[in-house]
Amino acid sequence: MAVANLLLRTIAENSMVVLLQGLQGEVTTVDLRNESTARGRVVNVDAFMNVRLEDVLYRDRRGKLTRLQDLFITGRNVRYVHIPDHMDIMKTIQSQLAKIHRVRNFASHGGGRKEYSKKK
Amino acid sequence: PMDAVDFCCCTNTVEEPLDLIRLSLDERIYVKMRNDRELRGRLHAYDQHLNMILGDVEETVTTVEIDEETYEELYKSTKRNIPMLFVRGDGVVLVAPPLRVG
Numbered sequence: 001m002a003v004a005n006l007l008l009r010t011i012a013e014n015s016m017v018v019l020l021q022g023l024q025g026e027v028t029t030v031d032l033r034n035e036s037t038a039r040g041r042v043v044n045v046d047a048f049m050n051v052r053l054e055d056v057l058y059r060d061r062r063g064k065l066t067r068l069q070d071l072f073i074t075g076r077n078v079r080y081v082h083i084p085d086h087m088d089i090m091k092t093i094q095s096q097l098a099k100i101h102r103v104r105n106f107a108s109h110g111g112g113r114k115e116y117s118k119k120k
Numbered sequence: 121p122m123d124a125v126d127f128c129c130c131t132n133t134v135e136e137p138l139d140l141i142r143l144s145l146d147e148r149i150y151v152k153m154r155n156d157r158e159l160r161g162r163l164h165a166y167d168q169h170l171n172m173i174l175g176d177v178e179e180t181v182t183t184v185e186i187d188e189e190t191y192e193e194l195y196k197s198t199k200r201n202i203p204m205l206f207v208r209g210d211g212v213v214l215v216a217p218p219l220r221v222g
Contacts, residue, residue, distance in 0.1 A: 019173065019206065079207075080208070082205060083205065089165065
């Protein structure tokens with residue numbers, strides 16, 4: 001199980017998905033491939049860009065609105081994610097990468113890789 | 121500790137096609153996307169999948185309507201502006217400097 005998580009973290013840290021993972025807790029709009037949009041609070045984004053949203057206003061391609069408590073969007077179906085104006089992108093990416101490296105150091109016995117020192 | 125320099129690529133040589141995109145970082149670019157969409161915006165970040173962060177974006181969606189009687193093709197385009205956009209790379213067809221007129 002730990003190996004699967006390590007793999008997912010490695011996939012995530014080598015792409016821009018880490019920024020989306022840093023959007024947890026924020027309210028954003030996701031434009032889907034099928035021309036619909038979903039606006040809600042980001043619960044989770046995984047390494048494959050699968051997105052869980054809560055408290056969602058879903059607008060289908062015709063403009064019809066539906067309220068959904070929980071929405072799971074497969075990564076393949078994401079076209080755009082609107083980034084909230086107040087977000088500092090560099091800071092978010094850096095803090096996400098720091099989290100990944102902290103976990104990696106914690107998980108390995110004997111100190112692990114020495115390039116990244118433990119954060120206080 | 122990670123800092124901006126570690127995160128951004130440090131080499132100045134152009135070795136592969138993605139390096140050409142690196143040259144456009146922080147510049148305005150033109151992106152042609154699938155489904156007759158185009159984006160014009162400032163490139164803030166990208167990755168090997170061509171996932172991109174674009175700032176100050178104008179999206180243009182082009183549709184074609186055929187007149188039922190004259191069979192004329194009517195091209196319509198809808199634009200909208202988005203301050204900061206994450207674009208999933210699998211929708212990207214091409215990336216270029218903004219098209220210049222004349």
